[in-house]
Amino acid sequence: MKFGYKKLYINGQLVDATEKTKSKVICPGTEEAVAEIAWAGKKDAELALDAAQQAFKKWSKMSVNTRKMWMDKLRNAVIEKQHEIRESVMYEMGKTYNQAVEDYETVINALEWYPQEMLHRRDEILPDPDGSHSHQIIKQAAGVAVGYLAWNFPLLNLGFKIGPALAAGCTLILKPSANAPLSAYLIGEIMESINFPKGVVNILAGSNEEVALTLSSSKIPRIITMIGSSTSGRMAMQQAATSIKHFSMELGGNAPAIVFDDANISQAVNDLSALKFGNCGQVCVSPNRIFVHEKIYKEFVDRFVKKAKNLQLGFGKDSKIDMGPIVDARSRDRVIKLVETTISEGAKLECGGKIPDDKKKGFFYEPTVFTGLNRNMTIFKEEIFGPIAAIYPFKTEEEVLDMANDCEVGLSSYLYTNDIKRVQKFSNELEVGEVHVNGFKYAIYLPHGGVKESGLGHDCSYLALDDYLERKRITVRI
DSSP states (O other): OOSOEEOEEETTEEEOOTTOOEEEEEOTTTOOEEEEEEOBOHHHHHHHHHHHHHHHHHHTTSOHHHHHHHHHHHHHHHHHTHHHHHHHHHHHHOOOTTTTHHHHHHHHHHHHHHHHHHHTOOOEEEOOTTSSEEEEEEEEEOOEEEEEOOSSSHHHHHHHHHHHHHHHTOEEEEEOOTTSOHHHHHHHHHHHHTTOOTTSEEEOOBOIIIIIHHHHHOSSEEEEEEESOHHHHHHHHHHTTTSOOEEEEEOOOOEEEEEOTTSOHHHHHHHHHHHHHGGGGOOTTOEEEEEEETTTHHHHHHHHHHHHHTOOBOOSSOTTOOBOOOSSHHHHHHHHHHHHHHHHTTOEEEEOOSOOTTOOSSSOOOOEEEESOOTTSHHHHSOOOSSEEEEEEEOOHHHHHHHHHOSSEEOOOEEEOOOHHHHHHHHHHSOSSOOEESSOOOOTTSOBOOEETTEESOBSHHHHHHTTEEEEEEEEEO
8 A cells, every 4th residue: 555554643642543443545546545544433532632631721821923833843844745745635535636736735824824813913902981991802712622624625624724723722633534534644644753742633533423423522622613514514513512612614515606698708617617627526615506697508508518528537647637536436426326316307418427438447427517407406406516517597687696595505606797786786695605706716814604504614714713712801990
């Protein structure tokens, strides 16, 4: 196996699971085992909780500059391991080597940006109308945080959690997905190699029944943070109800993309095809429901289908590869079933819809485009999380706004138009956490969060820090 055996990282040490259990990491591009990891159980989760609780007493009392020093040291060590880290993401997740750079860069950006942001924070002074007291609001680290990481961006998600938590003064237990734990375990190895303060970060993968339940139901954590489905978020909140906890959750998405007849069609096709088929469609902000004005519908579909047909599928470091495989066999089976259901419900298959003839090894699936759809179909209601584009025609603003908001989740959205009044109207009335107009941008300094069933709190930006801080009022008689 390329990466060998990787251990848990608990209380500053690399350790085997207490029960000596192990699990193999399977590469989606080859279906071969590329690593073996220590597979944690209930006892290991309890050890991580105790370590994080003890470490919080010291880490939270360190100055921001001292925490920054340690985060800078970790960042530099991660940079030295760039090649190995990007390869680990490529092999565990199926991304191309070029696409894995986004995961890697998010970690180093988060480790740099958040302590700098924390240094700029100032206590808040409240006025006193009577002049009899002074009032001050200070923010302090909330406590131990438990972070559940999704597999689709294994290191990006880790960066979203480790940056604000450590900068705020919290200690952290990270549970990576069983599908893609390798890169997180490598971060554990790096932290051990630089003697990062013990217990501040703990990394262990294991079953939800043993590890997640133990972590969430414990009264030690003050924060539960995760990236995952709405169903997983509700379950975590139920399990965590043993005590009052903070929640920061980026959950499911079913993003609408709306293209009006005054839009730049080339820009819209390029952006939405890149967003839809990037990471094989396994992205929470992927444009799942693409609404196109009837006047330009045929032209848009023709261009979009041409893009999809020309995508190069594969696995590895070849820069010509546009799209890799789906993460595992079960996920591909779900995509296959969704395609079959969509066809049976009367949709028109424009392209794709099958496993590539020349890709019998690996969990590949062709870029797929559907038309002839309506809001009563399964594909309209479910998060696709695969390389399937669903394109719907519309006539009026009222019609498309109603369709776009006909959804239990509300994370990202995309709007293409040159009408300023329309931009204002849809920005105000779309029930989502983000509206991207005539383009898109995601970055560590930009807030990322949703409404409705898409979660609570934010990843990225200064707002993420608030998820790990508690406010305290100090009033002094003058």
